[in-house]
Amino acid sequence: MENKEYKIEAEYNPQDRLKALNEVEPEFWKKKKLEDMNKTEWELLCDGCGKCCLNKLEIKGKIKFTNTYCRFLDCQSCLCRIYPHRFEKVYDCRDIDIKAIREKPRWLPKTCAYWLLDNGYDLPSWHPLITGQAASVHQAGMSLQNRSVVSETGIKNYEDYIIDWKDL
């Protein structure tokens, strides 16, 4: 039976995260380097796609994504069910910091807002900071929502699950 602790509260509304836009300069991502952003700005940048929570393999120096996801991800909302405790419970859950963003080979999806900005690109038109809607990442088909993905639980041979999606 699934532990209740791991369920996302039904009343949690991802749109609430964007309320923090009142605390930051308009289009702050165009004016500040990633290194200079405060915690609120940094958190707002995440598009909520969930694709960084897919399991990956490094094969011959290249990252191969699989369509298996961390068992703590809710693949419909694309939210982590243990976000405050993720580093205690999942040994290889990675903090998204400057080092992670610049790591080679690249392991973040090429749509990741942090990776895009760090590489001189602007945010895509579907990004919640552009649309003002947390759900726009899902509506644009850029998240894991309604994709063909499976939980990692019980999976032994990750090679069988390698995918080649265009947005990875």
Ligand code: SF4
């Ligand atoms: S890939 Fe990047 S933008 Fe998408 S959820 Fe992960 S950190 Fe956020």
Ligand code: SF4
């Ligand atoms: S524990 Fe880490 S990898 Fe797993 S769902 Fe949460 S943030 Fe993603």
